[in-house]
Amino acid sequence: MMTDTCFHCGNDCDTTIIEFDQKKFCCNGCKTVYDILSSNELNSYYELQKAPGAKPEEAAGKYDYLDTPEIQEELLEFHDDSIEIVRLYIPHIHCSSCIWILENLHKLQPEISASQVDFPKKTVRITYNNTNFSLKEVVLLLNAIGYDPYISLNDYKKDKKSINRSIIYKLGIAGFAFGNVMFLSFPEYFEVSEYWLEKYKHMFRWLMFTFSLPVVFYCSQEYFISAYKGLRSKVLNIDVPIALGILVLFLRSTAEIIFDLGTGFFDSLTGLVFFLLLGKFFQQKSYAFLSFERDYKSYFPIAVTRIKTDETTNAKTEENIQVYDIKKGDRILIRNGELITVDSVLIEGNAQIDYSFVTGESETVTKKTGDKLFAGGRQLFGAIEIEATKSVKQSYLTQLWSNDVFKTNKEEAFTNLTNTISKYFTITILCIAALATIFWTFYDASKAIQVFTAVLIIACPCALALSSPFALGNMLRLFGQHKFYLKNASVIEQLANADTLIFDKTGTITSNQKSAITYEGVSLDEEEEMLLKNTLRASNHPLSRALYELLNDQHIKTLDDFQEHTGMGMEARYNKKSIKVGAAHFVDNAIPSNSLSTTVHISTDNEYKGRYVFQNRYRKGVKKLFQKLSGRYALGILSGDNEGEKTRLESWLPKGTTLLFNQKPEQKLAHIKSLQENDQKVIMIGDGLNDAGALAQSDIGIVVSENVNVFSPACDAILDASQFTKIHNFILASKQTLKIIKSSFILSFFYNIIGLYFAVSGQLSPVIAAILMPLSSISVLVYVTILTNWSGRKLMKSHERRKS
Structure with missing residues (x-):
């Protein structure tokens, strides 16, 4: 008997069928959701996947507790006079349709200005206007469209929702199945021919089939989903051949036991999935160790x-x-x-x-x-x-650093090495499989299908998929140990591909903690010095911080007015007395400096007083650093200061180093952009203050941090100032990591060539598959882990030896 299924959620309608708009629904809830979406012109939701929705639950009175201010305080990530932000855990998020509808909530409710889905964590971050819309109404809206959030105050306090335990469950199931299938396969491995084996052979095979079912349909589902999304987007990602290999392994093995042709490849199938999940688990553990949101006590330079x-x-x-x-x-x-x-x-x-x-x-x-x-x-x-x-909560600062608000096209424009190789790898394997099948069709048609499936099985790129995350994750950890913190692992690949390094001067190649400062001009009275001290106190510029530390202690006052003009200077007012501090062209009646040093000019009540002269102290080892970088990279210095240091810098920096002075922040950004238009891959290294635009524009933006708050979402990496001269070593380590990954790919291909020989020649047996597949995965993982540890530590130790 045929049963009608609900157009919205896909459940059987049983005896209750509600017809609406020529479609059938299992309840009024599903019909209402469909009506809401269609009336808001969001029917595309149903085009992404058949019956993607969930049956909405009855919500009457369920969320009344969200009106309590104390509970709102626990749940809200941010709230102000008109804006509130909440991050909710939505268990039902499972496909692209879910992402699409949840990121289009603003079309259902105009008070919602933005919603961003974190698919791996199954959360949605919703920004809304709280003037006419409340947290409770947000949750009721989600409930009405079938995305009922899971809210537990205990979980929110402990942030348990961010921990993805599904990988542990899948790994446990795959490991259990793999062990049992291997045990059941031993008699046939060793070709035992006793009576008891002949009697129980079929039972053993069907047991192996049973163990493989949860491995294929539960443990492997992410690979199938990723492959499907890649194909739908016309991208051959690394998961396409993996998913194809798993599917072919399962179908061929099932066919073999049904038609009594052999024992199949269930051992290879379960082993493959187990080792893939093991790699993902170790990668997750590696990132958890590094993650600032889970291990915030590790030094974070703020x-x-x-x-x-x-x-x-x-x-x-x-x-x-x-x-x-x-x-x-x-x-x-x-x-x-x-x-x-x-x-x-x-x-x-x-x-x-x-x-x-x-x-x-x-x-x-x-x-x-x-x-x-x-x-x-x-x-x-x-x-x-x-x-x-x-x-x-350091986790919050990390969320801020990786907030989608600040995501530029850097990652979109960058294709990582694994995806680049996997595209060609997939095409090559499919071509080999097709050519081998055509050959065997004419030579021995009985082996054609066997050869086709064997090629796809043995060439499954499990080692290829594992080597890159293991290598990058391990190097990310080593960088963190040396106080170089990257936003994500892809930054390592971009560092390795860079060909141009641009440095800011003040606070980057110079140290604000070691400047010699002298004053030239009319002495300041006590009131003027107090005003100057409090004006400098409000600024975070390296020169302001150095001068602030030099001046005598003064009474701390709250200024009546303060403005800081980026790249120019500051002006402030207190008790009708005004002051200007900054560049000569900014300060009233300032005399342009002919000094070879950096100067900060001062005027009070529009009367010029004098200037502080800074004898810049360059960081120890800067000259050697530039010498190491010269020849390999195009080098440049962009400075907002005058040209007083130009002669000095030209005398000890490598020839060909670009020196640009009096650069405003917008000019720095424009210079970086012009380099990129000439196909140069640019690393911008600055202090994060006047360089935010240039850091964001560059391919890699690195902030050098002293003992001040220079945290900026514009950067891709934060480098402790004490490690400044290691920049060359970090780049070399990044290049070495890519070489290790490429060599691991060669090792993986070597295994594939051996396996393909047996597959194409029609000699692939379960024993060979069972040995080659896990051997390739384990050996590649051990290989990349040992080499990244060795190369990273070797480079850092060589730096320490030279330093000593």
Whole structure:
């Protein structure tokens, strides 16, 4: 008897059939969801996959608890006067249709401005206007369209939802099946011919078939899904031949036991999936070890300035601490342009907060004393003092770094090595399989299908798929040990492919902690020096920080007005007295400097006072670093300072190094863009302050971090300043990693050539397949792990020896 299926969810309608718009539904809920989607012109949802939806659950009263402010506080990632952001775990996310509908929520509800799906974690991050729309209404909307979120406050507090345990379950099932199938295969491996084997042979084979079912239909499903999506997008990714190999293994093995032609390849099938999952598991563990969101106590170069007040004298002192040392109740100084790294309350100062790092909206928000501030906002108006209401969640800063708001076309334009090779690998294997089948069709037709399937089985690129993530993940870990932190593993490949290095000068190749500073001009009175000190206190520029440390302690005041003009200088006002600090052309009546050093000019109340002269101290080893890089790379320095250092730099930098001075931030960006238009792969190395545009434009943006808060989502990597002279070693290690990956591919191809010989010649037996497939996977993994460890440590040790 034929049963009708629901157009929306695919379930059997049984006796209840609801017809609407010439379609059949199993309940009013599914019909309502269809009506909502079709009335909002979202019918494409059903074109992506047949019956992709889920039956909505009854929600009456279920989510009333979301009206409670205390519970909202736990669940919301961000909330302000008009914007709220929540990240919800949606168990039903399973296909491209789910991603499509969840990222088009704004079409169903105009109050929702953005929604982003994290498919591996099955979460959706929703930004909405809370003026006329609430968290409860967000959840009810998701429920109405069949994407009921799983909400557990305990899970949210512990962040358990981000841990994907499915890989553990799949690995356990595949390992159990692999062990049992191998055990059942032993008698036939050794061609045991006793009576008991003949009697139980068929039972053993069907047991192996049974063990393979969950391996194929549950453990392997991600490879089939990925292959399907790749083919639909007209891309031959690495999962296409893997999925094809698994499918052919299963179908041929099933056919062999049905027609009593042999024992099949169930051992190879379960072993293949087990080792693939094992590789994925180790990769996940490797990233978990490195992941800042799970191991935030590993050094992450973001520091903040904590303010301490002496209880007896009431004097304030400042100290730099790492963000993970922030405790509830700590008083923190946030300078102009700095990121707020912890949820807090505004204590003092004029706060103009840019939350675009969190929300994507560039409109600034004004806050007054006592208002709550959220981590991720950037202060745009002088310095403020805040009091932490929580200890820092480094995971949140990491989410911010990889937020989709800041994703440019860098990764889209970059095709990694594995996908490039896998495309040609897949085409080659299919051609070999086709040619071998044609040959055997004419030579011995009985072996044609056997040869075709054998080629696809033995050439399955499991080792090819595993070598790259293992090698890159291991090198990522080694880089982290040497205080070089990358946003993701693909940055290693891009580092290896770079041919141009551009450096900022101040704060990058120079150190703001070692500058010799002298003053030339009219002495400042106490009030002017206090105003200068507090103006410098609000800035995060390296020269401002160095000068701030030099001046005598002054009473800390809240400025009435402050503006920092990027690449030019600052102006501030307090009690009707004004000051300008910065470049000669910015400061009123400033006399242009003929000094060979960097200068900072000062005027108060439109009257020029004088200048501070900085004798730049270049980082130790910079000259040797440039000498190592010259010849291999095009080198350049982009500086916002004057040309005073040009002669000095030309005398000890390699010939051909591009030196550009008086560069505004937009000019730096334009220069990087012009290089890229000439097909150059550019690494930009800066301090993250005036270089944000250039860092974002470059192929790889590296921020050099001192003891200041230079965190910027524009960068791809953060390098501790103490490791600056290792840049050459890091690039060499990246190149070496790619060589190791390529050599592992050759090793994998070597195994494939041996296997293909047996397959094409019609001699592939289960024993050969069972030996070659796991051997190739295990040996490639051991190979890349040992070599990346050896090469990475060798390069770093050689640097230490030269340094000593």
